[in-house]
Amino acid sequence: MSTTAPLSFLKGHGTENDFVIVPDPDGTTELSPAQVARLCDRRAGIGGDGLLRAVRSAAHPEARGMAGEAEWFMDYRNSDGSVAEMCGNGSRVFACYLRHAGLVSFGDVAIATRDGVKRVHLAKNGDVTVGMGRARFPDGQVTVTVGERSWPARNVDMGNPHAVAFVEDLDHAGSLLSAPAYHPADVYPRGVNVEFVVDRGPRHVAMRVHERGSGETRSCGTGACAVAVAAARRDGADPAVTGTPVTYTVDVPGGTLMISELPDGTVEMTGPAVIVAQGRIDPDWWAGASTGAPANLHA
Numbered sequence: 001m002s003t004t005a006p007l008s009f010l011k012g013h014g015t016e017n018d019f020v021i022v023p024d025p026d027g028t029t030e031l032s033p034a035q036v037a038r039l040c041d042r043r044a045g046i047g048g049d050g051l052l053r054a055v056r057s058a059a060h061p062e063a064r065g066m067a068g069e070a071e072w073f074m075d076y077r078n079s080d081g082s083v084a085e086m087c088g089n090g091s092r093v094f095a096c097y098l099r100h101a102g103l104v105s106f107g108d109v110a111i112a113t114r115d116g117v118k119r120v121h122l123a124k125n126g127d128v129t130v131g132m133g134r135a136r137f138p139d140g141q142v143t144v145t146v147g148e149r150s151w152p153a154r155n156v157d158m159g160n161p162h163a164v165a166f167v168e169d170l171d172h173a174g175s176l177l178s179a180p181a182y183h184p185a186d187v188y189p190r191g192v193n194v195e196f197v198v199d200r201g202p203r204h205v206a207m208r209v210h211e212r213g214s215g216e217t218r219s220c221g222t223g224a225c226a227v228a229v230a231a232a233r234r235d236g237a238d239p240a241v242t243g244t245p246v247t248y249t250v251d252v253p254g255g256t257l258m259i260s261e262l263p264d265g266t267v268e269m270t271g272p273a274v275i276v277a278q279g280r281i282d283p284d285w286w287a288g289a290s291t292g293a294p295a296n297l298h299a
């Protein structure tokens, strides 16, 4: 069901991965892919790399089973309206929204996501730490290509799929206006997020990312985790073997994330998150957005 009622919204970002936030506690504002794309449109809408709908877990069929553990479900969508399993930066911004709205306090909060319950810690200095779960390394050799250049990529699953390519220069990834090609073509049946990585120093890397469903973004939390664990394995570091955590500093165009892999194999991500604005959607514009009237795209 699509709503025609005016919506309230907020806008927030984590290391400049930015989101439209739609509070919908009772789960009555189901958004179609076209409506999400309109809201995320940077010229004809509010603008964002993605959208976070905040629904009580008990009120959402995908989250009802997690309601005992996590009161709130993060219904994440990419800016093209597609659904993704998980969004790392989104989970930090989502927790920040819950605190901003007075729904939780600083400290620990559990959030239901399509990749299960995530434990988040909200520090008073603005940093937000998320327990991202374990990285998985699906089998398969992958090659990613941009223009004339190709690189071997590590296949990393952080709840959502990532291809991590170590490159000599981040500029070699080009403009990233379109999605990098990958081979074999059937390795990611539901698409993939592609990270390009260079070394900056000991356990310090920098990356660019092309996100499935959103294009190039200025940060990707699941991507930074995938990059950190891929870099650790490349560097011969495995906390499960040594029994000590391994931490990488990951620079993204929009800031810096700290990623730690713990001896139990779980990954933690720490970085800033902020709410920057709130408001109401104009009902006339929303009626047009809901009926599919043409938006003023790329005017």
Ligand SMILES: N[C@@H](CCC[C@H](N)C(=O)O)C(=O)O
Binding pocket: 017, 050, 078, 083, 084, 085, 086, 087, 088, 089, 090, 160, 161, 193, 211, 212, 213, 214, 217, 219, 220, 221, 222, 223
């Ligand atoms: N920006 C996100 C990832 C969002 C989902 C991704 N585009 C996908 O389709 O898997 C993050 O911070 O993790």
